[in-house]
Amino acid sequence: MKILCGVKRVEDPDQKIKVNPDGSWIALDGINYKPNPYDEIAVEEALRLKEAHGSGEVVVVSIGGEESVTEMRHAMAMGADRGILVKVSERVDSDAAARLLAKVVEREKPDLVILGRQAVDSDQGQTGQLLAEYLGWGQATFAAKFESLESEEEKAKKPGLQVQDGKVRVIREIDGGLEVLDVELPAVVTTELRLNHPRYASLPGIMKAKKKPVEELTPADLGVDVTPKVKIRKLSSPPERKAGIKVPDVATLVEKLRNEAKVI
Amino acid sequence: MNFELTEEQIALRDAARKFAREVIAPVAAKYDRTGEFPYEVISKGFELGLMNLTVPAEYGGLGLSKVDQVLVVEELAAGCVGIATSMGANDLALLPILIGGTPEQKERFVRPFTEKLRFASFCLTEPGAGSDAAGLSTTAVRDGDHYVLNGTKMWITNGGVAEQYTVFATVDKARGHKGITCFVVEGRPEGLGVGKPEDKLGQRASNTVQLTFDNVRVPVENRIGEEGDGWRIAMATLDQSRPMTAAFAVGVGRAAMEHAIAYAKERKQFGQPIANFQAIQFMLADMATELHAARLLTLEAAWLTDAGKRSTLVSSHAKRFAADTAMKVCTDAVQIFGGYGYSKEYPVEKLFRDAKLIQIYEGTSQIQRLVIARELLRG
Numbered sequence A: 001m002k003i004l005c006g007v008k009r010v011e012d013p014d015q016k017i018k019v020n021p022d023g024s025w026i027a028l029d030g031i032n033y034k035p036n037p038y039d040e041i042a043v044e045e046a047l048r049l050k051e052a053h054g055s056g057e058v059v060v061v062s063i064g065g066e067e068s069v070t071e072m073r074h075a076m077a078m079g080a081d082r083g084i085l086v087k088v089s090e091r092v093d094s095d096a097a098a099r100l101l102a103k104v105v106e107r108e109k110p111d112l113v114i115l116g117r118q119a120v121d122s123d124q125g126q127t128g129q130l131l132a133e134y135l136g137w138g139q140a141t142f143a144a145k146f147e148s149l150e151s152e153e154e155k156a157k158k159p160g161l162q163v164q165d166g167k168v169r170v171i172r173e174i175d176g177g178l179e180v181l182d183v184e185l186p187a188v189v190t191t192e193l194r195l196n197h198p199r200y201a202s203l204p205g206i207m208k209a210k211k212k213p214v215e216e217l218t219p220a221d222l223g224v225d226v227t228p229k230v231k232i233r234k235l236s237s238p239p240e241r242k243a244g245i246k247v248p249d250v251a252t253l254v255e256k257l258r259n260e261a262k263v264i
Numbered sequence B: 001m002n003f004e005l006t007e008e009q010i011a012l013r014d015a016a017r018k019f020a021r022e023v024i025a026p027v028a029a030k031y032d033r034t035g036e037f038p039y040e041v042i043s044k045g046f047e048l049g050l051m052n053l054t055v056p057a058e059y060g061g062l063g064l065s066k067v068d069q070v071l072v073v074e075e076l077a078a079g080c081v082g083i084a085t086s087m088g089a090n091d092l093a094l095l096p097i098l099i100g101g102t103p104e105q106k107e108r109f110v111r112p113f114t115e116k117l118r119f120a121s122f123c124l125t126e127p128g129a130g131s132d133a134a135g136l137s138t139t140a141v142r143d144g145d146h147y148v149l150n151g152t153k154m155w156i157t158n159g160g161v162a163e164q165y166t167v168f169a170t171v172d173k174a175r176g177h178k179g180i181t182c183f184v185v186e187g188r189p190e191g192l193g194v195g196k197p198e199d200k201l202g203q204r205a206s207n208t209v210q211l212t213f214d215n216v217r218v219p220v221e222n223r224i225g226e227e228g229d230g231w232r233i234a235m236a237t238l239d240q241s242r243p244m245t246a247a248f249a250v251g252v253g254r255a256a257m258e259h260a261i262a263y264a265k266e267r268k269q270f271g272q273p274i275a276n277f278q279a280i281q282f283m284l285a286d287m288a289t290e291l292h293a294a295r296l297l298t299l300e301a302a303w304l305t306d307a308g309k310r311s312t313l314v315s316s317h318a319k320r321f322a323a324d325t326a327m328k329v330c331t332d333a334v335q336i337f338g339g340y341g342y343s344k345e346y347p348v349e350k351l352f353r354d355a356k357l358i359q360i361y362e363g364t365s366q367i368q369r370l371v372i373a374r375e376l377l378r379g
């Protein structure tokens, strides 16, 4: 079983983000990066499937600059077998990313593509769906699992996706519950947070990762025009929250909620 | 000169940092309180390759450099230096074998530690021989193809959980340090008594016991080096292990500084965060400078060892300065926390207790100064 996973380098969301004065983008000075957390879950799931099947290959793909190799090395330290860097100098939009990935998929011919449901940088959440559409494949988004992440199944590192008879069974998290889908392979699956706890990269894993191959491709190699279809006009910070107030009693609270906040 | 870490070193450090933050730190207070041995955490660390860091690849280890080792160890210690001490004790106990052992002995006494989680202890100190380690009086008497060991070892880290002991004993007390010989004691042979865990001030997660040797028989093949090589092996071991101990100090100091910075921004007095007061700022500034200097000394000592150069002087600089710095930083961190720093509800009093030990074990701060002065006045 061959599985392809996306691994995007994103700004670490656990830090203070400032918008450039001209609103063009966020200030990148001194910013830390990490692999998109949803992608780590995708890689973990792929590794578990490979382990459960006793054989296979997990290939990670990143679209970005040379620096993105760091995040792919992390995935390879977790256990992925090799990497493909699609080297771009500018940010690409979700549609271009999906078209680039579609071409990589055509070359690699995986049985399954697992992507994060979204990248935590710009939270577009479209690449998986667009990719399935371009490939004409079935898709299942927001893959989760029945069992809690504190359960024995999770501790035993059982995969949440079940691959059998040319199909993948996906438990989807939807409003108010879970939905079970069987999707014919090859397919595209995107991961929800409640699919697994990704493993830590081990030190031997890190040492091995540095010797694993990373192939470099360009949009030109893949014949894809990455001119953005979506243009970001302006970023701005959310307005600062005003300080709260203390009210003397419940009556005042109700009065303020009714007349000032107009919520009741 | 290049201060840049390699991409791989950054990855190793970050892996250790993540483990320390997510696995060690959340249970540090619990083990400090109970004094239980943190077997579960350590076994997770072992699975990730966070132990026996410098065992060469040919004996099944990762073969990391000393520089890699101190980068990793600082992170573990920032999570809990008691747990880091117990995780690092194998590195110390296996070093004499790596330094003075034959390939066959390394195969027999080192490789098993890379295959399964096991503990080894380094046994030098005695009730009557601490700083004056050369004055040890555990005896080893040759009897056919065995030696018979008699004596007491004190303050032995992981002694209560260990399956192998690297023991220094004298074959002839009259020969002074020239009689000291190194042995590997396997398992729990007859005559080896293991005392109750010491009830310690700090680093309470690490196991520390007294060992008694009552006619313990050790095969001749378990002697590391020749009779009388023990002192040289012990000193070479400490030269190489002091950077690790210095990294413990930098780790615990850094944890205290991080807590102090967060608290100073949060705590308000006189209508403003106490971080606005210059007196607090200067304490933080000194913490940062001194920890940075301690880290650089530690890295240099590790680098010298990697380069195969004599590291005695810089290793002692690093160990002494890092230990004293950690103690000062933790004391000031308690000060910045005020009354809350004195309470077990807050994290810094533990760090303050933990840091104290680093000025004592692996040669006290006074003994480091003695070594440094001796190096300066040599020749």
Ligand SMILES: Cc1cc2nc3c(=O)[nH]c(=O)nc-3n(C[C@H](O)[C@H](O)[C@H](O)COP(=O)(O)OP(=O)(O)OC[C@H]3O[C@@H](n4cnc5c(N)ncnc54)[C@H](O)[C@@H]3O)c2cc1C
Pocket: B121, B122, B123, B124, B125, B127, B129, B130, B131, B132, B154, B155, B156, B157, B158, B200, B208, B357, B360, B361, B362, B363, B364, B365, B366, B367, B370
């Ligand atoms: C928790 C813990 C774990 C330990 N783990 C190990 C271990 O795994 N293996 C092991 O072999 N040992 C271990 N030790 C022992 C440790 O290395 C010794 O405690 C240390 O070397 C000091 O010896 P001592 O306690 O006998 O103090 P002493 O040597 O009695 O020193 C008392 C005081 O006198 C000072 N002093 C002594 N001589 C001089 C001098 N010449 N000049 C100036 N000042 C001097 C010392 O600096 C100290 O302040 C451990 C100790 C502790 C507390």
